[in-house]
Amino acid sequence: AQSVTQPDIHITVSEGASLELRCNYSYGATPYLFWYVQSPGQGLQLLLKYFSGDTLVQGIKGFEAEFKRSQSSFNLRKPSVHWSDAAEYFCAVGGNAGNMLTFGGGTRLMVKP
Amino acid sequence: DAMVIQNPRYQVTQFGKPVTLSCSQTLNHNVMYWYQQKSSQAPKLLFHYYDKDFNNEADTPDNFQSRRPNTSFCFLDIRSPGLGDAAMYLCATSRVAGGPDTQYFGPGTRLTVL
Numbered sequence: 001a002q003s004v005t006q007p008d009i010h011i012t013v014s015e016g017a018s019l020e021l022r023c024n025y026s027y028g029a030t031p032y033l034f035w036y037v038q039s040p041g042q043g044l045q046l047l048l049k050y051f052s053g054d055t056l057v058q059g060i061k062g063f064e065a066e067f068k069r070s071q072s073s074f075n076l077r078k079p080s081v082h083w084s085d086a087a088e089y090f091c092a093v094g095g096n097a098g099n100m101l102t103f104g105g106g107t108r109l110m111v112k113p
Numbered sequence: 114d115a116m117v118i119q120n121p122r123y124q125v126t127q128f129g130k131p132v133t134l135s136c137s138q139t140l141n142h143n144v145m146y147w148y149q150q151k152s153s154q155a156p157k158l159l160f161h162y163y164d165k166d167f168n169n170e171a172d173t174p175d176n177f178q179s180r181r182p183n184t185s186f187c188f189l190d191i192r193s194p195g196l197g198d199a200a201m202y203l204c205a206t207s208r209v210a211g212g213p214d215t216q217y218f219g220p221g222t223r224l225t226v227l
Binding site: 041052101 | 117119153155156201203205210211212213216219220221223
């Protein structure tokens with residue numbers, strides 16, 4: 001069975017500082033990986049995804065993520081955080097056709113002024 | 114813009130009183146999903162439709178039902194809401210079920226049970 005672990009439940013960073021959110025997955029075959037962001041009271045917005053090819057993927061809002069097969073990780077990064085980035089971030093893994101998405105528990109990001 | 118729309122955004126119901134949440138999409142996607150998300154938790158898949166083919170998750174309570182009358186619309190019916198059913202309900206769509214495809218989410222309906 002596939003699974004996703006986001007080890008950090010809460011992270012607080014100062015505005016302008018760099019950010020890395022961790023995501024580790026377990027899946028027996030080629031994973032399809034996603035990062036979604038959720039602002040309070042809102043739905044999930046796709047930040048970026050990895051299906052194949054270049055292991056460093058660029059997303060919206062200045063985010064990027066790197067797929068590392070050897071570490072089963074897909075960490076999300078941003079070089080300079082803005083106050084508007086405060087939200088909940090979910091990593092998710094999908095697989096072959098018919099496999100539903102499995103979400104991690106989420107990381108709540110707080111941004112200090 | 115193509116999108117996933119959920120109505121209402123906020124729904125208040127009484128304990129045991131049936132409630133229906135609706136979702137519509139302009140993406141013309143084959144698959145529609147319903148998720149339940151409780152506070153500070155990840156979304157939990159309740160069921161999904163591939164076209165008209167209904168797929169229920171094994172642990173989805175019988176209290177939850179769904180209808181998809183056409184490609185664009187999908188409804189979530191909660192027959193007898195309990196206090197534990199208070200949550201955010203998210204609708205999502207995708208072209209195919211699984212594989213290298215993306216799910217697009219609506220803004221959610223926040224359900225309160227009094």
